Amino acid sequence: MSPRRTGPSRFRARTVVPAVGVPVAIAVAVLVPMQANATVDLPDKTPEELIAFVKSSDVDALSGTIEQRSELGLPDLGALMGGSGAGSDPGPGAGDADGGDSAASDTFSDLVSLATGSFDANVYLDGEHARLQVLDRMAERNVYVNPGEAWFVDSESQTATRLSVADDADVEGLEAELERLAAEAKDAAKAEVEAELPDGEQLPTPQQLLDRALDRLDETTEVSVGTDGRVAGRDVYELVLEPRTDETLVGEIRVAVDGENGAALAASVTARGADAPAFETGFTDVSFAAPDPSVFVFEPSASYAVEQEELPLPTVAELQQWVAEAQAREGGEADDAADVPPPVVHGEGWATVVEVDAATVAEAMAEHRAETGADADPDAGEGVAPATEAHFTEGEALDLLDTLTTPVDGGRALQTSLLSVLFTDDGRVLAGSVPVDTLVGYAESGR
Amino acid sequence: MSSPEPAAGVGAVGLGAANGHGGTAAAAPDPARPRGGGLASLLASETATLFRRWRTWAMLAALALIPILIAIAIRVAGPSSPGRGPAFLDQVAGNGLFVGVTALVVATPLFLPLTIAVVSGDTIAGEASLGTLRYLLIAPAGRLRLLSVKYVVAAVFCAAAALTVIVVGTLIGWVLFPIGPVTLLSGGEISVGEGLLRLLAIGAYVAVSMLGLSAIGLFASTLTVVPVGAMAATAILAVVAQIIGAIPQLEWTHPFLFTDRWFDFADLLRSPPSWESFGDNAMLQAAWIAVFGGLAAWRFATRDILS
Numbered sequence: 009m010s011p012r013r014t015g016p017s018r019f020r021a022r023t024v025v026p027a028v029g030v031p032v033a034i035a036v037a038v039l040v041p042m043q044a045n046a047t048v049d050l051p052d053k054t055p056e057e058l059i060a061f062v063k064s065s066d067v068d069a070l071s072g073t074i075e076q077r078s079e080l081g082l083p084d085l086g087a088l089m090g091g092s093g094a095g096s097d098p099g100p101g102a103g104d105a106d107g108g109d110s111a112a113s114d115t116f117s118d119l120v121s122l123a124t125g126s127f128d129a130n131v132y133l134d135g136e137h138a139r140l141q142v143l144d145r146m147a148e149r150n151v152y153v154n155p156g157e158a159w160f161v162d163s164e165s166q167t168a169t170r171l172s173v174a175d176d177a178d179v180e181g182l183e184a185e186l187e188r189l190a191a192e193a194k195d196a197a198k199a200e201v202e203a204e205l206p207d208g209e210q211l212p213t214p215q216q217l218l219d220r221a222l223d224r225l226d227e228t229t230e231v232s233v234g235t236d237g238r239v240a241g242r243d244v245y246e247l248v249l250e251p252r253t254d255e256t257l258v259g260e261i262r263v264a265v266d267g268e269n270g271a272a273l274a275a276s277v278t279a280r281g282a283d284a285p286a287f288e289t290g291f292t293d294v295s296f297a298a299p300d301p302s303v304f305v306f307e308p309s310a311s312y313a314v315e316q317e318e319l320p321l322p323t324v325a326e327l328q329q330w331v332a333e334a335q336a337r338e339g340g341e342a343d344d345a346a347d348v349p350p351p352v353v354h355g356e357g358w359a360t361v362v363e364v365d366a367a368t369v370a371e372a373m374a375e376h377r378a379e380t381g382a383d384a385d386p387d388a389g390e391g392v393a394p395a396t397e398a399h400f401t402e403g404e405a406l407d408l409l410d411t412l413t414t415p416v417d418g419g420r421a422l423q424t425s426l427l428s429v430l431f432t433d434d435g436r437v438l439a440g441s442v443p444v445d446t447l448v449g450y451a452e453s454g455r
Numbered sequence: 456m457s458s459p460e461p462a463a464g465v466g467a468v469g470l471g472a473a474n475g476h477g478g479t480a481a482a483a484p485d486p487a488r489p490r491g492g493g494l495a496s497l498l499a500s501e502t503a504t505l506f507r508r509w510r511t512w513a514m515l516a517a518l519a520l521i522p523i524l525i526a527i528a529i530r531v532a533g534p535s536s537p538g539r540g541p542a543f544l545d546q547v548a549g550n551g552l553f554v555g556v557t558a559l560v561v562a563t564p565l566f567l568p569l570t571i572a573v574v575s576g577d578t579i580a581g582e583a584s585l586g587t588l589r590y591l592l593i594a595p596a597g598r599l600r601l602l603s604v605k606y607v608v609a610a611v612f613c614a615a616a617a618l619t620v621i622v623v624g625t626l627i628g629w630v631l632f633p634i635g636p637v638t639l640l641s642g643g644e645i646s647v648g649e650g651l652l653r654l655l656a657i658g659a660y661v662a663v664s665m666l667g668l669s670a671i672g673l674f675a676s677t678l679t680v681v682p683v684g685a686m687a688a689t690a691i692l693a694v695v696a697q698i699i700g701a702i703p704q705l706e707w708t709h710p711f712l713f714t715d716r717w718f719d720f721a722d723l724l725r726s727p728p729s730w731e732s733f734g735d736n737a738m739l740q741a742a743w744i745a746v747f748g749g750l751a752a753w754r755f756a757t758r759d760i761l762s
Contacts, residue, residue, distance in 0.1 A: 130729075141641065143729075146542035146560065146721045148640035161642040166537045166545065168642050303727060309638035311549045 048236040048243045050267040055231040058245055058265060060218055065270030069134040071303075072240065072294030077126045078287045080424045122149070128292075137304040152306045159306050168308040169315045181324045189331065228252055228357035234262060239274045240291040243267040256280070256358035257426050257441050264290065271296070279425040286425040354440075354450045361440035361450055366431070417448050494600055501608045505574070511612070514570040515619045521566065522558035522624030526551070530631045542721065550635055551628025552650050555621040556724070559661055562620055563717050568693035571665045574612045575672025576686030578605040579755065583680040589760050602755050606673050606748065613665040614658075621658040625651070641726040653723055660720040660733055667713035667743030668693055674751040677758070713743045 053061065122142065130141040142149040144164075152159040156179075157172040173179055225231060234246030244264040251258055257279050264274035274290025308314050322330070352363040413420035419432035421444040430438040430447040438447045505511055525547065529535065534548030541560045546553040559567075579602070582588035591601055628634070637650030645653070672689040679685050696714040699705050709715050716736040722729040 141725070143722070143725070145718055146640075148642075148725060150641055159642075163640045163642065164537060300727075305643075306641075307643050309636070309642055309644045311546065311638050312642055 048238055050236045050243050050245060053233060053245060055233055055247065056219060056222055058233055058247055059222065059231075061245075061270045062247075062265055062272065063218065063270075065266075067266075067269050067271040067296060069298035070271070070294060070296050071130070071132045071299035072291045073128065073130050074289055075128050075292050076287075076289040077285075078124055079126075079284075080124070080286055080426055122151070124287075131291075132299040132303045134298045134301075134304070137301075139304055150306070152304065154304060159308075161306065161308070161312075166312050167315060168306075168312045169317055171317045171319055173321050174318045178324060179321070182321060182327065185324050185327055236267070237264065239264045239266075240294040242273065242294065244273055251358040253357060253359050254280070255355070255442055255446060257428070257443065258358055269296065277426060282425065354438075355442070355446075359440065359442050359446070361438055361442060361447060363436055363438045363450065366435045366437045416444055418451055419448075421447065493594070494604065497594075497600070498604050498607060501604050502611055505608050505612060510573070514573065515615065518562060518566060518570060518616055518619050519623040521562050522554050522620060523627050525557055525561065526554045526624070526627040526631050546638060547628070548632060550637060551630075551632030552625060552634060552637055552647070552654065554628030554632070555624025555654055556657060558620045558624045559617070559657065559720070560718070563661065563664070564697060565694070567616055567620075567661070567665065568668055569690050570616055571609070571613055571668050572672055572689035572693065573686045575606075575609040575669040576676050576684075576689045577682045578609055578673050579676040580679050580682040580685045581676075583760070584682050592760060598756050599752055602673070602677075602752055606669065606751075609669040609673065610662075610666055613669055614662040617658045617662040617665070620661075621654055625654060637724075639726045640721060640724050643726050645726075653728065656723050656728075656733075657720045660723060660736065661717075663733075663737055663740055664717050664720070667740040667747075670744040670747035670751070671713070674747040674754065677751045677755045680761075713739065715739065 122140070128143045130139075130143065132139040132141070136155050138151075138153040140151040148161075148163045150159065150161040152161070157170060160169045160171070161167070222231065228251065230248075230250040230252055232248045232250070234248045237244055237246060244266055247263045247265055249261040249263075251260075259278045259280035259282060262274075262276050262278070262285075263272055265271070266273050273294060274288070276285035276288035276290075278285045354361040354363065410420070413422045413429075413431065415421075416430070418434075419430055421431070422429040423444050427439065427441055428444045428447055430444060430451055432438070432451045436451065438451055440447065525544070529544070529547045535544045537545045539545070541557055543553045543557045543560060547557055579588065582591060592598060634647060636644040636646055637653070638644055668689065671692055672685065675685040675688045676682070693714065696712045697717075700709055700712050700714050716732060716739055719732040719736060722732040
């Protein structure tokens, strides 16, 4: 046996060096790239140029992962709301249809929770297909949109809901009609702009139109270009929108715009005075190559409950009738008094407050169920009340309202970081992106 | 010129003890052998020692019991409804291949880490408590090599534990339930063969997930001569890490927790399968192995071995 050559000191050096060195190397490996990211310098653009750049973006295929975080200061409304409609207008077609059944409104409130919740998701887009794959822990929600149909798939409830247009729906006719209406609206807008222009000036180019739109925006909002940064490994411009008024809860909106192709890669909304955004969404990883077509294919498993929903598309005649009705309503307001009174609007721009009479809404809801409630108050907070009707007894509903809201002068208020809702004792509901005090003020003056 | 005589004498004693400890190594250690061979035989003997222990088999049997209990319970009591119980439980009645996955969901938070803690916490402290550690070290292996071998053996147990759950789960599922195309989280289906491959990948994912905890156990084991202490400390850390992971206020710490990606193995059941989380998890575990392996090496290399 040979004598030991490893004396204590050498032995130590051989083991201690890797023992200390490896963690240090890892720390360096993690920290150095973080520093390297710091400077991004894209060619400067003015806000106008940047918005034109965004508008000219022609990205229609991409795949990537988005991360959405929302800390609106709301309790988990999704859990409370249950099935019935809550929040924004589900669209012209569904809006007037007589009550989607519970499955449809379930799907709908699922979609609302997708819009306002926190999640990580994969997004796939090519020209005509789209898929949103929400990566929940041990579960998944999917929205597939293919020409003529859409799927909403939920792995937890093991259901796949297929939304499609009725076979006999005249899709092409409708499209043509919508196009015609859009063209009409465009012409009207053009005429309006022309009327505003000084005599003799020709109709503006799209660039000029954009400038005018920006001027309008500029009245309420300060638009600026922030510092260039990196999102999902790509250099981005940052477009910053700041309300010019102090009366709103919204502090600023930031949008990250890809420096190469003008696609929006991230957006965040920060409440006034807050350090961190109340709502942010953005890509953590993105590629602008068309994704593999197989990701858009959905064939429901045999173990899934498959539900079919037909989107009740109006016929061309119906559409024309609605448009005529809407125009008539615009013309003569007296007509409305008989029907549901329109919401009262206080303030303007960012500080707009919408006031509705909850009693009327409730009445209308009895006829139109959830959708009318949503129409009456496009802001999400209102969803609480209509939902209670379907799922809770009145007492439970009041309890629920009590836990969600705090008492204020003349009613109870729900305050989130970006939105306030006031339920007055005399049955009105006021909502807006303003402090509760403002709502209380309007409620008192309007009484 | 003082060393050769006594060193040879101690070496002989050490080899005898190591043989007594190591079973299959009985024929192997020859002082003239090159070190690489010594390492391989040390590894073989340590692995054999692990799997000759009653305790190892008892722990594997306890893990195997989880899928068996789940399968029998579902068989007797009927299918569970979607959204209740652990993830995938509702799928079991329709497709026996899900027994293994469900069992992993159940075992990952506590039972699996517990067995890993026992094995990794015993690595060094167990030898120290039996008084065999110094003999092992006298054999021409070197402290770092012994430590590496001990860690590899613990890693082998991680793989064995995860595979036990998956394999037993698949077998019992095959016996008690219909087997058919596997429903993925995305709502589509894949064939049984592809499903089995995905199950194996999930087993590998879980085995990799436990490597960081093994490194922590190895470090704890170098700190003490009481193996139960090292085991308990490791098991408690696994639970504490998961509790921290459940507290939203500590969200900034979450990406660094070794438990953070333990449950992301479900990503392999998506369509398309997301291998990204497999890679992320492997990186995370590698970082923990580097840090705690390094600490263990430092501690083990510098401490006085008295037993």
